[in-house]
Amino acid sequence: MNISNYYWYFKAAVPTRICDDIIRYGLSKSESMALTGGYGDRKLTKNEIKDMKRRRNSDLVWLNDTWIYKELHPYIHKANKDAGWNFEWDRSESMQFTKYKLNQYYDWHCDGWDKPYEKEGPDKGKIRKLSMTCQLTDGSEYEGGELEFDFRNYDPHMREETKHLKKAKEILPKGSIIVFPSFVWHRVKPITKGVRYSLVMWNLGYPFK
Numbered sequence: 001m002n003i004s005n006y007y008w009y010f011k012a013a014v015p016t017r018i019c020d021d022i023i024r025y026g027l028s029k030s031e032s033m034a035l036t037g038g039y040g041d042r043k044l045t046k047n048e049i050k051d052m053k054r055r056r057n058s059d060l061v062w063l064n065d066t067w068i069y070k071e072l073h074p075y076i077h078k079a080n081k082d083a084g085w086n087f088e089w090d091r092s093e094s095m096q097f098t099k100y101k102l103n104q105y106y107d108w109h110c111d112g113w114d115k116p117y118e119k120e121g122p123d124k125g126k127i128r129k130l131s132m133t134c135q136l137t138d139g140s141e142y143e144g145g146e147l148e149f150d151f152r153n154y155d156p157h158m159r160e161e162t163k164h165l166k167k168a169k170e171i172l173p174k175g176s177i178i179v180f181p182s183f184v185w186h187r188v189k190p191i192t193k194g195v196r197y198s199l200v201m202w203n204l205g206y207p208f209k
Helices: 016-027 046-053 066-082
Strands: 008-010 059-063 095-100 105-109 127-135 142-144 147-150 165-167 177-181 185-188 191-194 196-205
Touching (some): 008 066, 016 095, 016 196, 066 127, 066 177, 066 196
Antiparallel strands (some): 008 177, 059 095, 127 177, 127 196, 142 191, 147 165, 147 185
């Protein structure tokens, strides 16, 4: 899909107080190892864990609290309109409070699946359309951990990293929000110092027509 804007951001949008509340709340919950798609909820073998950590290494907590959704949803609606996407979506999945510690990262991926959700429930038949990341830690508190995008809308022989690989430096201030279509490729570079906390949300709707 060709689009004019690959992401839309709001710098320092969420007050520091609320960011700190989300961090404290997330840290009070039991964390789990972050998985990538395809593994489901089953217990992984040692080899599966080793293979998965080649692509992703971080820790997370699942949150689904109304007060957090109310804080963040207006920015997703505004980004969807102002970026010109105008995607139809009607609900959000559980939020992912993510902790990136020393040497942790998430390699290249996109958030959308190859088919709609099949499991019975409110998500059945829907796909991820808009992804959101809220920066809970100020960029001065850690090193590495850059959120990068690869726009990939080019002929392979014409690739120029200066044009197609983009570091989202706009969201380094604490409380910044970035929204992007869930089919856009992105990664989080390894943390080299400190800890980066973020909150990720995926917003669903029926497949594009």
